[in-house]
Amino acid sequence: MTEPASLRSRQPRFRGLEAGHRACQGCGEALAARLVTESAGPDVILTNATGCLEVFTTPWPQSAWRVPWLHSLFENSAAIASGVEAALKAQGRRTKVIAMGGDGGTFDIGFQALSGMLERMHNVLYVCYDNEAYMNTGIQRSSSTPHAAMTTTSPPGKNRMGKRHMKKDLLSIIAAHHVPYAASASVAYPQDLRRKVRRAMEIEGPTFLLVHSPCPLGWGHDGTLSIEIARLGVQTGLFPLIELERGEVASVMPIRNPVPVVEYLKRQGRFRHLFSDGDHRAREEREHLQALADYNIERYGLKGDGDDPLDTDGADTVRRGGPART
Amino acid sequence: MLEALEGSQAIARAVALCRPGVVAAYPITPQTHIVENLSKLVADGRLETELVSVESEFSAASVALGASAAGSRAYTASSSQGILLMAEVLFNISGMRLPVVLTCANRALGAPINIWNDHADSMAVRDCGWIQLHCANNQEAVDTSIQAFRIAEATELPVMVCVDGFVLTHTLETLEMPDQKLVDAYLPPFRFSRMLDPKHPLSLGTLVGPEYFAETRQAHHRALLDSVGAILEADRAWQAATGRSCGGLLTVEGPEDARIGVLAMGSLVSTFEEAMEVLPGRKKAKLIKLRAFRPFPDEALRHVCEGLTDLVVVDRAISTGFGGVLGGEVRSALLEMKKAPKVHNVALGLGGRDVPMEMWPRLLAVPKEVEGFRILDLDPAKLEPADL
Numbered sequence: 001m002t003e004p005a006s007l008r009s010r011q012p013r014f015r016g017l018e019a020g021h022r023a024c025q026g027c028g029e030a031l032a033a034r035l036v037t038e039s040a041g042p043d044v045i046l047t048n049a050t051g052c053l054e055v056f057t058t059p060w061p062q063s064a065w066r067v068p069w070l071h072s073l074f075e076n077s078a079a080i081a082s083g084v085e086a087a088l089k090a091q092g093r094r095t096k097v098i099a100m101g102g103d104g105g106t107f108d109i110g111f112q113a114l115s116g117m118l119e120r121m122h123n124v125l126y127v128c129y130d131n132e133a134y135m136n137t138g139i140q141r142s143s144s145t146p147h148a149a150m151t152t153t154s155p156p157g158k159n160r161m162g163k164r165h166m167k168k169d170l171l172s173i174i175a176a177h178h179v180p181y182a183a184s185a186s187v188a189y190p191q192d193l194r195r196k197v198r199r200a201m202e203i204e205g206p207t208f209l210l211v212h213s214p215c216p217l218g219w220g221h222d223g224t225l226s227i228e229i230a231r232l233g234v235q236t237g238l239f240p241l242i243e244l245e246r247g248e249v250a251s252v253m254p255i256r257n258p259v260p261v262v263e264y265l266k267r268q269g270r271f272r273h274l275f276s277d278g279d280h281r282a283r284e285e286r287e288h289l290q291a292l293a294d295y296n297i298e299r300y301g302l303k304g305d306g307d308d309p310l311d312t313d314g315a316d317t318v319r320r321g322g323p324a325r326t
Numbered sequence: 327m328l329e330a331l332e333g334s335q336a337i338a339r340a341v342a343l344c345r346p347g348v349v350a351a352y353p354i355t356p357q358t359h360i361v362e363n364l365s366k367l368v369a370d371g372r373l374e375t376e377l378v379s380v381e382s383e384f385s386a387a388s389v390a391l392g393a394s395a396a397g398s399r400a401y402t403a404s405s406s407q408g409i410l411l412m413a414e415v416l417f418n419i420s421g422m423r424l425p426v427v428l429t430c431a432n433r434a435l436g437a438p439i440n441i442w443n444d445h446a447d448s449m450a451v452r453d454c455g456w457i458q459l460h461c462a463n464n465q466e467a468v469d470t471s472i473q474a475f476r477i478a479e480a481t482e483l484p485v486m487v488c489v490d491g492f493v494l495t496h497t498l499e500t501l502e503m504p505d506q507k508l509v510d511a512y513l514p515p516f517r518f519s520r521m522l523d524p525k526h527p528l529s530l531g532t533l534v535g536p537e538y539f540a541e542t543r544q545a546h547h548r549a550l551l552d553s554v555g556a557i558l559e560a561d562r563a564w565q566a567a568t569g570r571s572c573g574g575l576l577t578v579e580g581p582e583d584a585r586i587g588v589l590a591m592g593s594l595v596s597t598f599e600e601a602m603e604v605l606p607g608r609k610k611a612k613l614i615k616l617r618a619f620r621p622f623p624d625e626a627l628r629h630v631c632e633g634l635t636d637l638v639v640v641d642r643a644i645s646t647g648f649g650g651v652l653g654g655e656v657r658s659a660l661l662e663m664k665k666a667p668k669v670h671n672v673a674l675g676l677g678g679r680d681v682p683m684e685m686w687p688r689l690l691a692v693p694k695e696v697e698g699f700r701i702l703d704l705d706p707a708k709l710e711p712a713d714l
Contacts, residue, residue, distance in 0.1 A: 045396065045522045048531075058532035068522040070395050071531035072418045076388035079380070083348060083392025083400070084522060086376035090347035090398050095524055113388065116381035 014041055021064035022056040026223025028187045028213030028230060029053055029129040033100065035190050036127055036211070039197035042067060044096050045084055049077035049105030052136040053129065075109040077101045078117035078126060085122045096201055097124045103144035104134045107168050118177040118206045125200045125207045131215040132167070139218040143168040146238070147292065148285040149270045151218070156273035161281050166292075174208045175247040182208040183243040188231035189315050192241060192253065199243075212239045220269015232264040235312045237293035240300050254304030254311040258297060261290045331501050333464040333494040334359030337403075337429055337487075340471040342373040343509040344427075347398030347516070350378045350389035354408040355441045356491035357431035361403060383408035387415035387428075394424040395530055397521035399475060402426070405491055406433035409447040413454065416484075420455030421546065422531055425478035425485075425518075428456075429471065432592065432642075433491040434677040442678020443491040445592065445643040448619075449651045455546055457485040457553055458620040459572075462595040464489075464499040466572045470617075472504070473560040473572065476513055480556040483549055488619075490593040492678065504568060512567055550621045557618055573615055575623035578630040580612035587631065587667065588689050589614040589656060590640040594674065594681055601686035609690045616652070624659035631660060634667035636693035641673045649699030668693065672702040679703055 016037025023030035033053055037044070048054045048071040057064040058071070072080050081099035088095055099117070101110055106128040117124060133151045134140040141154040146167045150156055154163040174182045180203050185193040193211065200207035212233055214226040221229055233239040234253070238261060241253035265271040265286065274282045274289075297303055304311050331339070338360050341349070349368075351361035367373035376393075380386045386402045393400040404412060409430055419426050435446040448458055457477060461467040467489045474485040489495060520528055534542055558574045565571040578587075580602065588611055590598060595615040602613060614630055614637075616623075631637060637660070641650030648654060653671025660666040670692050675681040681703070688702065696702070706714055 043524050045524065047392065054531075055533050058529050060532045060534040060538055063529035063532060065529050066527055068524055068527045069529045070392065070522060071529075072388065072391055072422070073414055076385065076391075076415065079385040079388030080392035080395070082378060082380070082385070083350065083389035083394075084396040085392075086348045086378050086389065087393040087396035087398035087400070090376045090393075091396075112381060113385050116385055119381070120378065 014038060016040065016042070016044070016065065016067045017057065018064045018066060022059065023052070024217055024223065026214070026216040026226040028215060028226050029102070029131060030056070031187050031226070032129050032193070032211045032213045035187070035193050036098070036197050037067060039194040040096065040098060040201055044098050046070065047077045047081040047084060047097065047099045049101030049110055050074040051102040051105055053100065053102070055136060074105055076113050077105060077110055078124070079113040081124045081126070082117045082120065082122045085124050099124050099126045101128055102135070103128060103130045103132060104142045107144045107170050108142050115177065118174065118179050118208070121205055123204055123206070125197070125209065127209045127211060128170070129211050129213045131213045131218060133215070133218050135215045135218045144170070146289070148274060148289060150273060151270070161285050162273060171210060171242070171244065175244050177206070178247040179208060180205045181243070181245055184210040184212070184239065184241050186212040186230045186234050186239060186241060187214070188227050188234060189241065189253070192315055196243070218270070220272070221267055225267060229264065229267055231316060232259060232267070235259040236261045236264045237297040237302055238264060238289070240296045240302055242300055249300060252300045252302055253315060254308050255297065255302045256304060256307060256311040256313040258303065261293050262286060265289065327503065328500050329503055330498050331464070331503070332359065332496060332498050333467055333489065334496065335363045336464055336468050336501050336503065337471055337489065338363030338367060339503060340468040341401055342367050343504065343506055344399065344472055344475045344513055346375050346401040348376045348378060348389065348393035348400045350380050350386040350400070350402040352380050352383050352386045352404070352408065354383065354405045356433055356443070356495045357403045357405040357408070357429065359495060360429055360431065383411040384415060387412040387419065390426045390428070391415060391419050391422070391424055394419070394426050394518070395422070395522050397516070397518045397523070399516040400426050401428070403429035403431065405431040406435055406447045409451055410435065413451050416451055416454040416456060419484045421542070423482040423546070423549070425482050427471070427474045427478055428484065428486050430486050430488045431491040431495045432488050440677040443493050444676045444678070445488070445641070448486060448488045449643040452620065452651065455550065456620060457481070457483055457550065457557070457618070458488060459485065459557070459617055460488045460591040460619060461494065461572070462593060462615055464494050464497065465501050465570065467494055468501060468503065469564060469568070469570055469572050472509055472513065473564055476560045476563070477553065477556045479516055480560070481549060481553045482519070483553055488592065493593040502568070502570070508567055512563065554618070554621055554623065573617045575618040575626050576630065577615045577617070578612055581610050584610040584612045585633070585635045586610070586690060586693060587612040587614055587634045587637045588640060589616055589637060591616045591619060591652065592642065594640060594642065597681055597683055598686055601683035605683060605686060609687070611690055622655055622659065627656065627659050628663050631663065631667055637667040637669050638689050638692045639669055639671045640689065641671060642675050644673050644676065644701065653699060670696045671699040672696055673699070674702050676701065
């Protein structure tokens with residue numbers, strides 16, 4: 001008799017991103033990119049903003065990509081994707097274009113090109129791997145960095161408690177473009193992520209996916225804890241998983257048991273300064289972050305009214321990656 | 327058939343004759359009429375192309391990059407600040423060896439802001455790895471625009487067609503527009519050897535470390551040097567098809583035994599040609615029209631400078647703190663001559679200052695007046711004495 005695990009390993013599965021690339025252990029972005037390309041299938045053309053993903057997958061003369069892939073600059077992934085898509089249209093080809101970038105290349109420097117791509121209604125799925133800082137250059141704050149997080153350009157000190165500003169609410173800005181489909185996802189919920197990619201792939205027009213992707217180096221946690229921490233990001237309400245259609249919230253992943261944000265914060269070095277004894281500022285910032293999570297739960301109605309097989313506990317099929325939370 | 331057309335309109339129609347798959351457009355004076363005319367051709371059903379009206383010049387160049395990599399003939403146009411905003415992408419397009427064609431409606435760079443013609447914009451991206459061809463009149467602008475696609479696709483190098491803003495783009499001239507059949511025969515459909523295609527997945531724009539980087543630069547340099555052949559071939563084939571030549575890399579006119587030469591690019595050449603013909607009491611001089619600025623045709627230049635005692639190089643841009651850009655390059659090219667003419671470098675017509683025909687006799691007096699570099703048409707009354 002064949003074991004289920006062996007059946008699974010023999011199941012043909014398309015790999016857009018091959019193993020053997022040079023990402024760090026526990027890299028959330030590498031996992032997310034593998035899941036995205038796996039779900040999208042072989043008939044795609046990828047564009048990639050400058051960043052870790054570009055660097056660790058294509059050190060000449062090697063490449064980890066099994067699908068056509070184009071990198072140009074930091075801030076033009078959406079614009080070169082627009083050009084690729086226009087060319088495919090001109091040639092009558094049906095191949096789907098997926099543009100990719102990190103949060104720096106999406107929230108910040110590539111923001112204008114992204115807005116232009118969405119406004120012009122290009123048939124492109126844009127995927128932002130959100131690890132909440134400029135990791136490739138060595139952990140600098142971006143507009144996606146959470147409030148109070150430590151980076152090398154938002155260090156805590158006598159006069160500062162990490163990043164002073166809030167994480168940019170990018171999804172709401174995407175929603176204001178009234179695109180057919182936009183969603184957030186997390187590497188801790190691969191089934192949900194796959195479903196969202198497939199959903200976006202079927203839509204003719206601009207779609208957007210924001211994937212929460214832990215960076216062990218930048219967030220200050222062991223590589224084995226990436227999934228665990230990403231899961232807590234969702235279960236605390238700090239990173240809500242939602243779907244938007246034409247700018248309106250269409251569905252959310254309910255939180256079965258909201259977890260206090262300190263459970264998320266205390267596992268990461270980037271929030272270490274929020275736990276220094278006797279610092280009233282640390283307590284205030286922890287309360288501030290809890291209030292932000294509570295606001296998300298309230299705003300998106302994340303608190304389910306009963307157990308749901310697809311809520312944040314039920315949908316979680318990944319139990320590898322670190323000790324279970326106690 | 328001869329038609330009276332505005333430069334921009336003629337350039338737009340020439341581009342349309344080349345059947346671009348993707349056109350990326352963003353407005354900037356004085357290039358605007360080109361993208362307006364292309365948009366109208368699309369709206370009227372006279373041009374089948376994916377017209378992408380982008381949100382910046384940066385994205386215009388990026389769209390052209392993506393479209394070219396995906397195997398479509400791609401075109402865009404800009405000027406001045408727009409060229410600078412594109413600069414990062416321009417280096418990328420050439421580094422990836424993508425055959426994009428761009429019209430640069432040459433305009434000054436700010437500050438102070440100035441919308442009129444000089445060559446500061448294309449000179450600022452001199453080292454971006456593109457072929458740069460300058461047009462002396464609107465017929466050349468039409469013909470060079472079409473040749474540009476043939477050159478780009480033969481060499482897998484992008485081509486920048488430089489036309490003087492306003493002087494050419496906004497001027498009506500009687501022009502010969504080629505017909506579609508002729509252009510189709512001259513310019514076969516674009517087939518890109520490294521097209522993005524799921525059936526043959528390639529990674530384009532990968533990270534290249536110190537072990538390979540110098541070699542990529544050498545290959546690019548070699549390709550630009552060798553593109554001389556493609557530029558000459560494209561012009562010869564065009565002449566065979568239409569009877570018109572744009573002058574290959576450079577041309578020289580004037581009496582054989584002239585000892586003074588004047589070298590210029592762009593519409594100034596037409597002004598000086600006219601002056602040579604009509605102004606009375608003219609001195610003997612040769613006029614060298616430089617068409618190819620990149621690749622820089624140093625060998626051809628040395629050849630036409632044989633026998634000259636003085637060469638006046640007319641720049642329409644200034645590298646502040648150095649002098650004329652063209653002047654510097656000509657000087658270094660002529661160093662290898664046994665009996666090189668003395669180079670006198672002047673700048674003229676900066677920021678759209680009019681250069682009338684009457685400037686020609688003054689230029690011929692330059693060898694006695696100018697050592698090194700000088701802006702020739704300055705008005706000292708408008709300057710502080712310390713700035714002179």
